[in-house]
Amino acid sequence: xxxxxxxxxxxxxxxxxxxxxxxxxxxxxxxxxxxxxxxxxxxxxxxxxxxxxxxxxxxxxxxxxxxxxxxxxxxxxxxxxxxxxxxxxxxxxxxxxxxxxxxxxxxxxxxxxxxxxxxxxxxxxxxxxxxxxxxxxxxxxxxxxxxxxxxxxxxxxxxxxxxxxxxxxxxxxxxxxxxxxxxxxxxxxxxxxxxxxxxxxxxxxxxxxxxxxxxxxxxxxxxxxxxxxxxxxxxxxxxxxxxxxxxxxxxxxxxxxxxxxxxxxxxxxxxxxxxxxxxxxxxxxxxxxxxxxxxxxxxxxxxxxxxxxxxx
Amino acid sequence: xxxxxxxxxxxxxxxxxxxxxxxxxxxxxxxxxxxxxxxxxxxxxxxxxxxxxxxxxxxxxxxxxxxxxxxxxxxxxxxxxxxxxxxxxxxxxxxxxxxxxxxxxxxxxxxxxxxxxxxxxxxxxxxxxxxxxxxxxxxxxxxxxxxxxxxxxxxxxxxxxxxxxxxxxxxxxxxxxxxxxxxxxxxxxxxxxxxxxxxxxxxxxxxxxxxxxxxxxxxxxxxxxxxxxxxxxxxxxxxxxxxxxxxxxxxxxxxxx
Numbered sequence: 001x002x003x004x005x006x007x008x009x010x011x012x013x014x015x016x017x018x019x020x021x022x023x024x025x026x027x028x029x030x031x032x033x034x035x036x037x038x039x040x041x042x043x044x045x046x047x048x049x050x051x052x053x054x055x056x057x058x059x060x061x062x063x064x065x066x067x068x069x070x071x072x073x074x075x076x077x078x079x080x081x082x083x084x085x086x087x088x089x090x091x092x093x094x095x096x097x098x099x100x101x102x103x104x105x106x107x108x109x110x111x112x113x114x115x116x117x118x119x120x121x122x123x124x125x126x127x128x129x130x131x132x133x134x135x136x137x138x139x140x141x142x143x144x145x146x147x148x149x150x151x152x153x154x155x156x157x158x159x160x161x162x163x164x165x166x167x168x169x170x171x172x173x174x175x176x177x178x179x180x181x182x183x184x185x186x187x188x189x190x191x192x193x194x195x196x197x198x199x200x201x202x203x204x205x206x207x208x209x210x211x212x213x214x215x216x217x218x219x220x221x222x223x224x225x226x227x228x229x230x231x232x233x234x235x236x237x238x239x240x241x242x243x244x245x246x247x248x249x250x251x252x253x254x255x256x257x258x259x260x261x262x263x264x265x266x267x268x269x270x271x272x273x274x275x276x277x278x279x280x281x282x283x284x285x286x287x288x289x290x291x292x293x294x295x296x297x298x299x300x301x302x303x304x305x306x307x308x309x310x311x312x
Numbered sequence: 313x314x315x316x317x318x319x320x321x322x323x324x325x326x327x328x329x330x331x332x333x334x335x336x337x338x339x340x341x342x343x344x345x346x347x348x349x350x351x352x353x354x355x356x357x358x359x360x361x362x363x364x365x366x367x368x369x370x371x372x373x374x375x376x377x378x379x380x381x382x383x384x385x386x387x388x389x390x391x392x393x394x395x396x397x398x399x400x401x402x403x404x405x406x407x408x409x410x411x412x413x414x415x416x417x418x419x420x421x422x423x424x425x426x427x428x429x430x431x432x433x434x435x436x437x438x439x440x441x442x443x444x445x446x447x448x449x450x451x452x453x454x455x456x457x458x459x460x461x462x463x464x465x466x467x468x469x470x471x472x473x474x475x476x477x478x479x480x481x482x483x484x485x486x487x488x489x490x491x492x493x494x495x496x497x498x499x500x501x502x503x504x505x506x507x508x509x510x511x512x513x514x515x516x517x518x519x520x521x522x523x524x525x526x527x528x529x530x531x532x533x534x535x536x537x538x539x540x541x542x543x544x545x546x547x548x549x550x551x552x553x554x555x556x557x558x559x560x561x562x563x564x565x566x567x568x569x
Contacts, residue, residue, distance in 0.1 A: 053410045055568060075316065075412040083410050089403030093335065098328075105324025106411040148407070 004028035005080075005156055005187050006052065011061035013047055013211070021047040023211040025061070031155070034178065034188045035216075036202035038195065038300055044211040045191040046086065049158050053083045065156065079107060082149030086160040086191075088141045092134035096125055096144055099133060100151045107152035116151065123147050123177060139170040146177060150186075157181060159190040163197060175201055195297040209304050222299060224265065230292045231261040231272060236285035243282060249275065265293075321413040325421025326428075329395050333429045340429065341436055344383050348437045351379050352444045355501055366503050367534050372445040377528040378500030379441070380434045384459065385466045385495050385520065387433050389487045392426035392470030397483050400474075409568060415561030419554075423471050427463035434459060447531065454539075455530035461546045462523050466491075468553035475560050475567065494520040499528075504536035519545055
């Protein structure tokens, strides 16, 4: 297992009003992984990222990036981080190349135009290097923000809602960019509202709500642990109603042509065999059987609504 | 401490701000030069024709240091305040806050660029003034020293205004309501000695009087207040503004949540 590149210990953020934006959050992020932070609006995702990056001061707790405390050794910690903010924030009068050069300079790095050329080419921005940022499309602006965040070759990249408000094609394009970055060894922490995005890209998923980290788990484990499956049985002939001994387990569709059955993949017995036997005993002919795994969205909703805690 | 300063960041901010100036160089230079030419025509030629001389210096030449100071103060404040306010307005301020750059680098970059712009414009005005008046500079070194120190002091003040401002109205209100009146009442167009005794006392409460006086001394060798006092005044202003800037960055006031 890779060593943690970010260590967060008992992090707290309370505003003067008394509101706790983060409440005792502890988390370790491993080098080279993609961690997706999920949570509803106001859950504390952006606050967590903002504290690690230095935009917001914590009220308590500690954060280390690459072993450097973000408050005592902030210069060394920040050199390792790149941030792509949620809002598109670019100087409209600057060209793409000058924007990216500036970001590199801000991090104290010497000029390295060959690297910046490679970076802009990898983000399909090289042809637009002399264009002013105000002339670019929304998708290109987002990629410029990524280029700026990567200009100093950070080891950790934070993407705060990277695909918020962008169309499906562009979202998939961004996913490719993120995968490429991971392939280069960059650790990526992203916040997202799109569960599909976390499901598609993340190695681990953290769920945050009301400032508390409800859980952090590998995506596959999470899906397996919380995963339920739905079995759909398509019938040869429509049924008017279900026998009482079946109606507590099965749901008959309105057209009478299919039956639905939910089961837990972790259970010792799924009950499918008995179910099919019972249908057979009642002379109900089956045309087809299909199963569907519950999505991350279902899992997320069950966690947030159920208020699971303390599993980080 | 010097060893930990991110000089490249200061240089990057300075270069970015200067690039903004050079992108609109004619606009940046033409406006203050045109205003100054009008001052020369109105005060130097029209009114100056009726005022023989001040302390033995032709009135047209006498107002040159005051006009330069007027421009330096206005340009320093407006360039520095806009320079730092624009990233706040556009949202790009986040970049300065997440980078390994402290208050020293950010201040050096923005204030250094604002002061440089103001000095360049002041020097263009000085060149313009040679066309209207034969200006002799008695102490060129001190003239440059006062120019640099004053531009630095007021760029720092402008920087603080830009950090404080929450909207464009606030950004303009201090230069318009405070700086410009102080310059006009600070002896840009007259010597404090020309005022009645009571108003001379009032004028000496205006910090800008000390700057204009010191600057005028560098040109003509006479001043409303002792030169050492002018130097102390400008140095104190720089120190006070630096302390305020440091406090703003360390506390995150109007910068960080």
